[in-house]
Amino acid sequence: MSDELPDPDSSHYWEGISNSELRYQLCNSCKKSIFYPRSICPTCGGNDISWQVSSGLGEIYACSTIYRAPPKYKDKVPYIVALIDLNEGFRMMSEIIDFEGQVVSVGKRVQVTFRDDIDGKPTPYFTTID
Amino acid sequence: MTLKKSCAIAGVAESRLGVVPDSTVLTLQAEAMVKALAEAGLEKKDVDAVFSSGNWGRLPQLQISEYLGIQPSYSDSTSVGGASFEFHLGHAAAAIQAGLCKVAVILYGSTQRSRQERRIFEAHTDLGYQYETPYGLPIPVGAYALAASRHMALYGTKAEHLAELAVSTRDWARLNPIAYRREPLTIEDVLNSDMIASPLHRLDCCLVTDGGGCVVVVSPDIAQSIPKEPIWLLGQGESHSHAQISEMPELTITPAKESGERAFKMAGVKHGDLDVVEIYDSFTITVLLTLESLGFCKPGTSGEFVSNGRTGPGGEFPLNTNGGGLSYCHPGQYGIFLLIESVRQLRNECGERQVPNATLAMASGTGGVLSSSSTCILGLD
Incomplete structure (x- = not known):
């Protein structure tokens, strides 16, 4: 992780992650959810933006099992990277973990969980739910 | 306002391709420019505009212009991945x-195969990428797999x-003497190749050359006096929608939707009018x-649409007729080769792989992780 992180846009997000809270933003003007965190609404251009806490519930929008990993992740293969659509209307990337033989596929319901990443940094992951 | 027939392509050339250890990014671009200018019947002193995109060096637009000894009056280093050259046109x-x-030169060169100077995407861990990097998605292949x-x-x-x-594209490469991979390929070969990031196998991925x-x-006035038949730009459109894959609005709809609509409208042609189509095949x-x-x-x-060899040699939809990034060459940002092949098809220079009576061609580039798109429609006078 780079020395410049967290940055002014992301510090509130990472602080949430350290407290097991998945935070996202809401544009108070157009009411669209915003992710990743920004100082301007990418939908309407407004800057009246508030922080919210996500339920951490969502479903898999797309997913891929990685067999040829970047060097740092080489010992981890195979692992599943997914894009998750959260109930609150935003999308984020994460890894699906602890799926214990369940089929992980597009449309599967998932829930956030917080673990340390490969660098020991608190990070949001997702597990499948029924 | 339109760009229809506002310019013509007068010369195209590749440098040596494949594995070229005795070269640098600069020598390869110089090599290609010398050949392309000769084909255009022009000299370096005629060049007054430089367009380039590169993954190498510091301020590559300045470095390549300096190396070639060109002080342009117009300069554009738009760098939006592999589609950059369709933007440049x-x-x-x-x-x-x-x-x-x-007189503009559009330039590209890479020694990523021999020297591995290419900066890989996962090196970026800050700004928007901080929300993706913890998960180890290999870029670009993982994004395309999603x-x-x-x-x-x-x-x-x-x-x-x-x-x-992949098979139809290889069948075209088998007709191109300078394609990198020319041995026969079957659907089973592709399905049996190593899984890289599901559902993409190794043979779903472009070459690294x-x-x-x-x-x-x-300009149109210069186009009147060049040795080869001028190939006119009839329509062009461009757009980009995101930088990182988690920000792509819909993963199945690329910004080619916008670039294509604009290009077709400008050219005043329909899909069925095109004789040959070159589409960026990173994967x-x-x-x-x-x-x-x-x-x-x-x-x-x-x-x-692509089943039963429909896009291969002899098929009704000739696509990626040089063998594409999958089998001909892929030095990192492949888009310039889409233009080169389109021009050669329209000039009837393609030998065994020539599409008969080609008068209208499309080159559609994609860059980043399905991020940027520019589509060009080219034709004869």
């Missing part, structure tokens, strides 16, 4: 139309459909998504 047309230049997973889930597209495209290219673009899924986004087939039907 549109921008060169606008600059020529505005009277700001008359898009393929979405297309398969939505439409039932199969790995065999992707493999079809060295190589460079140059396209010489001239097999790239082509399927682009075909749908450009409107050649309905959403979800590209798998059927």
Whole structure:
């Protein structure tokens, strides 16, 4: 992780992650959810933006099992990277973990969980739910 | 306002391709430019505009212009991944139309195979990328794999459909003497190749080669006196929708939707009018998504569209006739080669792989992780 992180846009997000809270933003003007965190609404251009806490519930929008990993992740293969659509209307990337033989596929319901990443940094992951 | 027939391509050339250890990014671009200018019947002193994009060096636009000894009056280093050169052609047309230049060179070179100087995407861990990097998605292949997973889930597209495209593209490469991979390929070969990021196998992925290219673009008055038949820009459109894959609005619809609509409208032609189509094939899924986004087939039907060798030699939809990034060459940003092949097909110079009576061609580039798109429609006088 780079020395410049967290940055002014992301510090509130990472602080949430350290407290097991998945935070996202809401544009108070157009009411669209915003992710990743920004100082301007990418939908309407407004800057009246508030922080919210996500339920951490969502479903898999797309997913891929990685067999040829970047060097740092080489010992981890195979692992599943997914894009998750959260109930609150935003999308984020994460890894699906602890799926214990369940089929992980597009449309599967998932829930956030917080673990340390490969660098020991608190990070949001997702597990499948029924 | 339109760019239709505002400029013509007068010369095209590749440098040596494949594995070229005795070269640098600069020598490869110089090599391509010398050949392309000779073909155009022009000299370096005639060049008054430089367009380039590179993954190397510091301020590569300045470095390559310095190396070649060109002090341009118009300069554009738009760098939006592999589609950059289709953007450059549109921008060169606008600059020529505005009277700001008359002879532009579009340049690219890479020694990524031999020297591995390419900066890999996962090195970026800050700003928007901080929300993706913890998860170890290999870029770009992992991003394209996510898009393929979405297309398969939505439409039932199969790995065999992707493999079809790889096989048809290889069949074209077998007719191109300078293609990097020319041995026969079957659907089973593709499906049996190593899984890289599901559902993409190794043979769904483009090559990693060295190589460079140059396209010489001239004003209509100069086009009257060049040795070869001028190849006119008839339509161009461009757009980009995101930088990182988690920000792509819909993973099955690329910005080729916008770039294609603008290019068709400007050229005043329809899909069925095109004789030959060159679509960026970084991965097999790239082509399927682009075909749908450009409107050649309905959403979800590209798998059927490419089935039964339809896009291969002798098929009714000649696609990626040089063998593409999958089998001919792929030195990192492949888009310049789409233009080179389009021009050669229109000039009837393609030997065994020539599409008969080709008068209208499309080159559609994609860059980043399905992020940027520029589509150019080219034709004879």
